[in-house]
Amino acid sequence: MNKLFIRKAEHEDLRRVKELHDNLLCVKYGHHFYEQLINGHGYILLVAVLNAQIIGFASFRIEWLNQKEEITTQAGLLTLGVDRKYQTQGIGGYLLEKGCSYMKELGVSSVYLHALASNTPVHSFYQNHYFIHEDTVKNYYHFDKTYQDAFVFRRKFDKKLHSHFSYWMDSVLEIFETCCC
Structure with missing residues (x-):
């Protein structure tokens, strides 16, 4: 029986x-x-495991943002x-969805990525998973002595933005409801 599951690496x-990275990706790390990815603060590596063999991966980096007195990730x-x-068996989509669900559980407001501008099949894959083309970065990649543009795609989740004041107010209301109601 084939058993596929996703877990933290x-x-x-x-x-x-x-x-797998070396066999699948143009960028070498x-x-x-x-x-x-394993030990770094804010990094998460997920693996897809089928019959006790790792057959896929997804790596994320969580970034904390503080803009206009709003804190988000x-x-x-x-x-x-x-x-x-x-x-082409849906495993990549399953891995991506599990990763996005995990990011959402952690309170992340969105997931973004860079993809080669020339890689149309990859664009379709991400768009089928609710990612929207947001921007183009000129000369982002450098392979074989040539520069390549990247498309930036983003998938937004329910907003978890709080100004410092509203965050404080939410805390006060929670304490009030606990103590006084």
Whole structure:
């Protein structure tokens, strides 16, 4: 029986995750990148496991923003991939949805990502998962001595924005309701 599940990666998973990264992605990462995904503050690495074998990954970086007295978080989807033998079976979408659900549970207001501007199938994949093309970054990628543009896609969740005052007021009301009602 085939059993697929998504879980947070562990240190012993890094060798297989690196192997998948190297086989699937144009960007090559050093050892520090993988260590940071496991041990770094604000980084999350999820793996898709089928029959006790890691067949996919999704890595996120949570970023804290403070703009105009509003505090919020967003997450960058750093990498996402599924072993070629298992592609086009919905596993990448399942992994992405599980990752986005987890980010939402953590209170993240949105997930954004960069994708090669020339990679139309990837654009369709993300748009099918509620990501919206938000911007274009010129010369974002550098492969084989040439520069490539990137599209920025974003998926927004329910807003978790609070001004400092409204955050304080929510806390006061919660205390009041607990003590006095």
